[in-house]
Amino acid sequence: MHILVSNDDGINSEGIYALAMELRKIADVTVVAPEKQMSAVGHAITVQYPLRVNPFYKNGELFGYAVDGTPADAVKLAVKALLKDKKIDLLISGINHGTNTSINIIYSGTVSAATEGTILGIPSIAISLATYAPNPDFSFAAKFAVKLAEFVFKNGLPKGTLLNVNVPPVSENEIKGVLVTRQGSAFWDDWFEIRKDPNGRDYYWLAGRFINYEQGDLSADHTAVQNNYISITPIHFDLTNYKAIDELKKSGLENLLKSLDKD
C-alpha cells in the first residue's frame, strides 16, 4: 500500500510526523506538504504563480517534500507531477492540530487537501486532533489513522466522498467509541477587534467564540467529539442543495428573463 500524506500545519509540524511514522509501519509513505503553516486557507490553489518543491529532512533523513503553496497545491503537485507514475492507494491529511468540525470544515486546509485527493480520484481521509493546547499527544490519533487506513484500503469509500475524522484529545481508555456523524451546525460568533498601530492607524483582527446548540445530539460531529467519541463524517464536494431546486423552479425563477423583456 502506498499512502500520500499531507496537511495544512506545514511539513515541520508534530502531527504530520506522528502520522507518517506510524503509517510507515504498514505502508510505503510519501509526504508532500506545505512548507509553512497554512491554516484557514480553504480550498485555495495557486494559478498565478509557479510552485517550488524542496526535499525536507528531519533527524538527518529525507522526510518528504515541501511545497511553497497551499494544501490543495501540495496534493495536486504530488499526484500530477512528483508521483505521476506511481499508484497512490490512499491520501491522509493531518494530523491537524485543532478541531475541524461543523462550519470549520469550510475553512480547513486539512480537509481541503483530502478534498483535492478525492477530486483526483484517490480515497482520502482528513484527520484532526480536537485540541488547541500546545504540544498535544498525537500518538493515539496516529494509531487510529493506521487502523482507518487499513479499513479504507479494504472496503473503499463511497464515490466522490472523503472521511473527515476528529479525535478527542483524551487518553485511549477515555474514548467512548467511533461514530459516523454529519457536519454539525455549530458556528462562530465572531467580531473584529479594532486596534491602533504605532502610527495611529486602525487595524482589524478577527476574534470569535464557537457556539454549539446541538449539545445533546451525537449525530453532529462537534457534539460527538465533545463527548469523547471519534467522529467520522463522510463529506463530498457537490454543494448543490437539491431540495431547493424544485422550490426555486416553483417560485418562478426560471421566468425572470420574461420580466426583463417587459422593461
Place this chain on the structure above:
Amino acid sequence: MHILVSNDDGINSEGIYALAMELRKIADVTVVAPEKQMSAVGHAITVQYPLRVNPFYKNGELFGYAVDGTPADAVKLAVKALLKDKKIDLLISGINHGTNTSINIIYSGTVSAATEGTILGIPSIAISLATYAPNPDFSFAAKFAVKLAEFVFKNGLPKGTLLNVNVPPVSENEIKGVLVTRQGSAFWDDWFEIRKDPNGRDYYWLAGRFINYEQGDLSADHTAVQNNYISITPIHFDLTNYKAIDELKKSGLENLLKSLDKD
C-alpha cells in the same frame, strides 16, 4: 433595500463596477471587496494577521472600501465591523470575469464571498460572466443581477442556501432563458509544466483543460451555460454526504476501535 457588493477580482475590476452602478438604480449599495485580485483562493480567511481597510475612489467619487484580504475576509469585515449597525438585505458577489460552474465552485473566491454572506445569515448571490476573453461586456449580466436582486428581496431564499449564477457571454437576444441547475460534474484534466528558472532550478506551473462529459444534460450548470442559458444553482455549505452515512455504518466503521483493542 441595502445591498452589500463584493467580489474576488478586486475592487478595481470592471465586473464589480458594472454591478454596483446598476444596483444603485434600485438600492443603497455598499462595496467592500479585496484590494487585489483573489481568484482561486477558495474559502480562505485571515486569522494570523490583522486586516486593513481603505476607502477606494473611482472617477473622483468614493466607490467603496478595499480590504487587504480574501473575499471571505471582506464580507466578514463588512458585516461584523464596517456595517455592524446597518441592516444588509442582500449580498451580491461579482460580476466575476470567468466561469464558476462544476468543480470551479470549490476554488472560487466569488462563490466564497457569497457563502460567507450565507453563513452570516444574509441572502446571498454569486454572479459570474462565463468568459475569459479580455474586456467583456458586463452590462446584460448587471441588468440581470438587478432583476434577480428584486426577486430574492421579494421571495427570500431557502435557509442556508445561496444562488450561484453564471451568465453566458452572448448578446441579450441570444440568451435562451434561465434554468435552475445543479453543480455539474465537469472537471479539470490538469498537469504541471516543469520549467527551469534563470538559475537552472525547476519550477512547477499548473495548467489544465476543462472537460465536460455532460454535453446534452441541461440540468448541469456548465452545460446550461454552454447552451446560452443563464444557470442558477442553489448551493449550501453542509458538505455531509448523507447517503454515505448508512453505508459506512453498515460497513462496520463504528466498530473500528474494537479491532484496535485486540492488538
